[in-house]
Amino acid sequence: MRKHSADEQGLAGTGAELAEHLFKRYQMDGYRVELTQPHQDHFDPRDKVVRLSPDNFNGKSITAIAVAAHEVGHAIQCFRNEKVFQLRATYLPIAAYISNIGGYILIAAPLLFILTKSPAAIIGVLVLRITLMLLSALTYLLVLPEEWDASFSKAMPILEKGNYLDQAQLPAARQVLRAAALTYFAAALTKLLSLGSLLRVLRR
Numbered sequence: 001m002r003k004h005s006a007d008e009q010g011l012a013g014t015g016a017e018l019a020e021h022l023f024k025r026y027q028m029d030g031y032r033v034e035l036t037q038p039h040q041d042h043f044d045p046r047d048k049v050v051r052l053s054p055d056n057f058n059g060k061s062i063t064a065i066a067v068a069a070h071e072v073g074h075a076i077q078c079f080r081n082e083k084v085f086q087l088r089a090t091y092l093p094i095a096a097y098i099s100n101i102g103g104y105i106l107i108a109a110p111l112l113f114i115l116t117k118s119p120a121a122i123i124g125v126l127v128l129r130i131t132l133m134l135l136s137a138l139t140y141l142l143v144l145p146e147e148w149d150a151s152f153s154k155a156m157p158i159l160e161k162g163n164y165l166d167q168a169q170l171p172a173a174r175q176v177l178r179a180a181a182l183t184y185f186a187a188a189l190t191k192l193l194s195l196g197s198l199l200r201v202l203r204r
Helices: 015-025 054-058 062-079 083-116 119-141 144-161 167-181 183-203
Strands: 032-035 042-044 049-052
Touching: 015 032, 015 049, 015 054, 015 062, 032 054, 042 062, 049 054, 049 062, 054 062, 062 083, 062 144, 062 167, 083 119, 083 144, 119 183, 144 167, 144 183, 167 183
Parallel strands: 032 049
Antiparallel strands: 042 049
16 A cells, blocks of 8 residues: 555545545445545544545545545445445454454463463463454455455455546556455454464463
């Protein structure tokens, strides 16, 4: 995303302007776009708002256009009440809940060792923590079809058929959309990397 974040000459509008245009084009009354914090681009189905970070809200870059189209893709999923849109609503709260439990367990581990003086208890806690991390990672991966749909069944066709980018810019947009689709996969990978750190601790 950073690679394609420089403003491009010839782009007709910003990411925010593209989102607003697409809401009008698809007659999505009640949907709107707002500015949010850096790196917090998302679609909020409760408020029907696409929120874009400053660079993507105000920017005229390939990244700004592609990210805006991706988030509008989620809005279209919501607007059409597509089944794929239910994946995030179903599984992300579960992933967050599992992750929180795992965090509390890890915090409690030293106290448990002090109270029990039992290495077996610590190993049991770590095994439980590892299991929860794996479940959390798997849950994040279950959201991938929804993200892929927003990028390549919604955003990419919009950008191609609407001529919002030149043909020469489409490969870069495809790279950005792939990155946007893999956001939760990256979260799952982070969980697995954390798991690797825990396993190294266990071996010691």
